Amino acid sequence: MSLLEVRDLRVAYGAIEAIKGISLDVEEGQVVTLIGTNGAGKTTTLRTLSGLLKPLAGEVTFDGKRLDSMKAHDIVKQGVAHSPEGRRIFPLMTVEENLELGAYSRKGGTTGEDVASVFTRFPRLEERRAQKAGTLSGGEQQMLAIGRALMSRPRMLMLDEPSMGLSPIMIQLIFETIAELKAAGTTILLVEQNASAALALADVGYVLETGRVVLSGPGKDLLKDDKVRKAYLGED
Amino acid sequence: MTSQTIPEARVRSAPDLGVLLTGAGALLLVGSALLPWAGYAGFPGKMTLSGYPGGARLYVLLLALPALALLRPLPGRAAALRAAANVELAVVALTVYFVAYAGGGFVNVGGGVYPAMIGAILYLVGSRRLPTSEAVAEGVALPDASWRFPVESLVVAGTAGLALWLFVIGLGMPSSSIASGSDLTLGPLSINDVANSGQFLAYVITIAGVALVAGRLGLLKSLTIMTGRHPKLFVAAGFIAAAAFPFTQNGSGESLSIAARIGVFAAAAVGLNIVVGLAGLLDLGYIAFFGVGAYFGALVSGSVTSVTGVHLPFALTIVLGGLVSGIFGLLLGAPTLRLRGDYLAIVTLGFGEIFRITVNNLDGSAGPSLTNGPNGVSNIPDLALGSFNFGANHTLFGIDLSFQSNYYWLELLLLAFVMTSFLRLSESRIGRAWVAIREDELAAAATGINTTRLKLLAFALGATLAGAAGTVNAHVVKVAAPDSFTFIESATLLAAIILGGMGTVPGALLGATVLYLLPEKLRFLHDLRLLVFGIALVLIMRFRPEGLVASKRRAREFHDHETDPAAEAVA
Amino acid sequence: MDVFFQQLVNAIVLGATYGLVALGYTMVYGIVQLINFAHGEIYMLGGFGALTTYLALPSGTPAGISLPLMLVGGIAVSVTAAVIMERFAYRPLRSAPRLAPLITAIGVSVFLQELVRNFYPHARSARNFPQLVNPDYQIRLGSNVQISAPQLLTVTVALVGMVTLSTFVRRSRTGRAMQATAQDPDTARLMGIDTDRIIVTAFVLGAALAALAGVSSGLQFGQVDFHMGFITGVKAFTAAVLGGIGNISGAVLGGFILGLVEVMATQYAPDPFSGGAWKDAWSFVVLIIVLVFRPTGLLGERVAARA
Known part of the structure; x- marks a missing residue:
């Protein structure tokens, strides 16, 4: 049994159905990526998995537990962390306060160790620990968003467009971080526009088009697939 | 409203148990309408006569008539009958309660009450067992034939007339005034007060019920199609019928005076609808602009209590009153309209309070002498246009008309003017720009709309119309005093347009009409009126936030949210 | 000069009341962007709750016992009303357009006033409030400057309440969660924060502080009435907006400024615009002026930038 199982998930905004029946699996320790154009339903899928949206139909099972009717704050407690699109750090709080909030779902216990490990991973954040998060650069905010998601000690990390709007150097750094996390055995569900980098990292990839999975398979295979190369990697 | 699935075979096997029960209930109700309901004299509407359906029994009869639909399986039939049965039960229960209350106990009810109660229950139970079909009644569009125009015109004009006629009947129902100064809720009311309130309530519920049934059967949709094709005819017919109203009053002025006040209130509500409904500016102090007009009108009316001693011609007064109020709107709006919605709300509320406090204080001791303080400017003389005195009774076409008809017609003109302004504006380029600002100010600004100037225009126009309505009102009620311009008045106006449906x-x-007439007629609520008002606001927002008459766009806006998972997620 | 200092004392006392009530507006607005118009009525209910508690106690109960019990009773009534109101009037409307909850709030406000007026015994006119803290007991602050015991109590209660609240919001786990919810409700949920519970908490805290204000104004003026919430509520909201809505220090600052404006204008405004008859008008004039020059209030607003 996979860690995360999604079966025939359907989600609608009002009368408009954004997800028209998606099924996918994430095994423990895998990196799985969802790629697709704008409006394909990638972000909607993640928001539904983390409970921000309510599905119309379908099942979401995580480690044997049904998530589809659970509230967002309870889903976090099951070990699903979601670093949202656009980073969404708390701008009026300091870097350290943002990280502490990441551990909110773990009642009690110390967070010092986790904060220290985030700082080891992202030394830039340690330099700015007392700074208001709203004053950080885009790349630093992305580090903070990932670090904050790690604070809950998740069993699965969902990253939504972590490279969006960043400089090439920053993008490289973020993908290196994801590779390190993968090497450390973290289960990751990654949504990316940067399909080549994402597929290169991923054990499994799913290609979404207008709310449906049109193609799936090992990341390396998708990378070689003609259709994928044409449509998402910009090659002729 | 749960649609039960019934096996195909049972739907066909007639007569169905639901049909039988409903039919039996309806027959009992018809029978009860012909029997006396009150065992004593005095309840309004000839409730003691047998063989004659008077008073509230007429409503009972009317609500049993949809049962005729049992004879043919019309689309929407089950839904319509369920609605009819719900309302029927409410009317029967209410009327029995009031008959028993006014008669001093249940022992004094008449023989018709028993079949009525049994019938209403059968009607309700039966209508719930009726086979429901998936088909929803659609509106019927008449074929494009030569007879379509006359038929439609007749229907459209008839509808306008009927609506007004129903309104007039409601208006004409007696409502005795109440003794004041008592702490008790029902204590000071006579049997007549209670009975009148009960009959009025039954009347209103019945009309609502008939409208509901007509809607379920698709009649309202057909009507909307027809009126939509002849909007001008509809409006014209409405106004002609409204203008003819005084001729039906046999020289009495009571209903006319209430109607005139409703008209002024409605005119102010339509004006506020420009500001809130079209431009989306939340104004919590609108009554102050109405007050500016009222005080202006009072001060230049030649009243002996006016310190100015000026007496301007009334036509000029209306124009100037509107202008002065509009200038106040500009003065307040220019610096504050850049503020976000909620800030504007609190600023307008503040302005409303400043206005009330100011007119309360300009009495010569706490401030300059201008408004006579709490007493206000009173004894406003009757209007006169040339030799025509508004304060005198007249005879036209051999029919006696009380002096109130003059003010009623004046108010009707005002209402026509305000409504025309609203409709012209809402269909204009400006109106569309307002709607754009209301929906998304940033996007509107990005398309080149000068949002600040247009918001100011909406604010000032709203203020101008309110000012004009205020000057008229001062002459209708003959006084302008501070306690007519409190926050609760602004809130009531706002509630009126929200209850009715914003932007229409x-x-x-x-x-x-509802918000003015209900408290006027429901004297039995007495001190609980505001309490009920508060609960009503909460319930309306909960269950029908788009109002009774929703503009199509508005209904979409409101109801999309209910199924929008993104919106739910924010909650 | 003594007049000035005496008025300063009065201004601080009045400002403390406004500040206490303003905190409730600002917390709720900061989190759900709702002008909780009925918050003034929550303040009023605090006064009536305390009065009810007092009447339930055996006569002759020493003030040292009855006063704390009255505070508890007042808070209990206000908090209960606020929780019910949030649950049944506001929560169902959380995804509705902005205008809908505002109308609901006006409805709740009218309803609560009328409820007390019609069903609280003899509440159609003002009801006497027990004078537990002897108003004649004056503390001299200067030759002709003094503060009465109820006034001192008001200021003390307000300061303790404000400091406690601000520490709570800044230091406690729940306080952090409140800040997070105010800044970005969706992301707060992703952190595992139960935002529904946080919203209720904001209503509860606001109601408790408003109840404190209600009881202390009862003690100061020796009466409570069903209508007392309206003008105080409007003023307190004005104070919150003045300071920058959503901003806790702003609400307190706004409260004191409003108190100062009102008291000083009453004393020093040019004739004939001085005196009690004009004091409410002055508050609104100041509000309009401040908003024209600082559209987000003196200390800036802190509300979620909703997508």
Whole structure:
């Protein structure tokens, strides 16, 4: 049994159905990526998995537990962390306060160790620990968003467009971080526009088009697939 | 409203148990309408006569008539009968309660009450067992034939007339005034007061019920199609019928005076609808602009209590009153309209309070002498246009008309003017720009709309119309005093357009009528009126936030949210 | 000069009341962007709750016992009303357009006033409030400057309440969660924060502080009435907006400024615009002026930038 199982998930905004029946699996320790154009339903899928949206139909099972009717704050407690699109750090709080909030779902216990490990991973954040998060650069905010998601000690990390709007150097750094996390055995569900980098990292990839999975398979295979190369990697 | 699935075979096997029960209930109800309901004299509407359906029994009869639909399986039939049965039960229960209350106990009810109660219950139970079909009744569009125009015209004009006629009947129902100064809720009311209130309530519920049944059977949709094709005819017919109203009053002025006040209130509501409904500016102090007009009108009316001693011609007074109020709107709006919605709300509320406090204080001791303080400017003389005195009774076409008809017609003109302004504006380029600002100010600004100037225009126009309505009102009620311009008045106006449906003229008219007439007629609520008002606001927002008459766009906006998972997620 | 200092004392006392009530507006607005118009009525209910508690106690109960019990009773009534109101009037409307909850709030406000007026015994006119803290007991602050015991109590209660609240919001786990919810409700949920519970908490805290204000104004003026919430509520909201809505220090600052404006204008405004008859008008004039020059209030607003 996979860690995360999604079966025939359907989600609608009002009368408009954004997800028209998606099924996918994430095994423990895998990196799985969802790629697709704008409006394909990638972000909607993640928001539904983390409970921000309510599905119309379908099942979401995580480690044997049904998530589809659970509230967002309870889903976090099951070990699903979601670093949202656009980073969404708390701008009026300091870097350290943002990280502490990441551990909110773990009642009690110390967070010092986790904060220290985030700082080891992202030394830039340690330099700015007392700074208001709203004053950080885009790349630093992305580090903070990932670090904050790690604070809950998740069993699965969902990253939504972590490279969006960043400089090439920053993008490289973020993908290196994801590779390190993968090497450390973290289960990751990654949504990316940067399909080549994402597929290169991923054990499994799913290609979404207008709310449906049109193609799936090992990341390396998708990378070689003609259709994928044409449509998402910009090659002729 | 759960649609039960019934096996195909049972639907066909007639007569169905639901049909039988409903039919039996309806027959009992018809029978009960012919028997006396009150065992004593005095309840309004000839409730003691047998063989004659008077008073509330007429409503019972009317609500049993949809059972005729049992004879043919019309689309929407089950839904319509369920609605009819719900309302029927409410009317029967209410009427029995009031008959028993006014008669001093249940022992004094008449023989018709028993079959009525049994019939209403059978009707309800039966209608719930009727086979429901998936088909929803659609509106019927008449074929494009030569007879379509005359038929439609007749229907459209008839509808306008019927609506007004129903309104007039409601208006004409007696409502005795109450003794004041008592702490008790029902204590000071006579049997007549209670009975009148009960009959009025039954009347209103019945009309609502008939409208509901007509809607379920698709009649309202057909009507909307027809009126939509002849909007001008509809409006014209409405106004002609309204203008003819005084001729039906046999020289009495009571109903006319209430109608005139409703008209002024409705005019103010339509004006506020420009500001809130079209431009989306939340104004919590609108009554102050109405007050500016009222005080201006009072001060230049030649009243002996006016310190100015000026007496301007009334036509000029209306124009100037509107202008002065509009200038106040500009003065307040220019610096504050850049503020976000909620800030504007609190600023307008503050302005409303400043206005009330100011007119309360300009009495010569706490401030300059201008408004006579709490007493206000009173004894406003009757209007005179040339030799025509508004304060005198007249005879026209051999029919006696009380002096109130003059003010009623004046108010009707005002209402026509305000409604025309609203409709012209809402269909203009400006109106579309307002709607754009209301929906998304940033996007509107990005398309080149000068949002600040247009918001100011909406604010000032709203203020101008309120000012004009205020000057008229001062002459109708003959006094301008501070306690008529409190926050609760602003809130009531706002509630009127929200209850009726924002951004529509019929909505504002309906909301204003309901909110003005209900407290006027429901004397039995006495001190609980405001309490009920508060609960009503909460419930309306909970269950029908788009109002009774929703503009199509508005209904979409409101109801999309209910199924929008993104919106739910924010919650 | 003594007049000035005496008025300063009065201004601080009045400002403390406004500040206490303003905190409730600002917390709720900061989190759900709702002008909780009925918050003034929550303040009023605090006064009536305390009065009810007092009447339930055996006569002759020493003030040292009855006063704390009255505070508890007042808070209990206000908090209960606020929780019910949030649950049944506001929560169902959380995804509705902005205008809908505002109308609901006006409805709740009218309803609560009328409820007390019609069903609280003899509440159609003002009801006497027990004078537990002897108003004649004056503390001299200067030759002709003094503060009465109820006034001192008001200021003390307000300061303790404000400091406690601000520490709570800044230091406690729940306080952090409140800040997070105010800044970005969706992301707060992703952190595992139960935002529904946080919203209720904001209503509860606001109601408790408003109840404190209600009881202390009862003690100061020796009466409570069903209508007392309206003008105080409007003023307190004005104070919150003045300071920058959503901003806790702003609400307190706004409260004191409003108190100062009102008291000083009453004393020093040019004739004939001085005196009690004009004091409410002055508050609104100041509000309009401040908003024209600082559209987000003196200390800036802190509300979620909703997508």
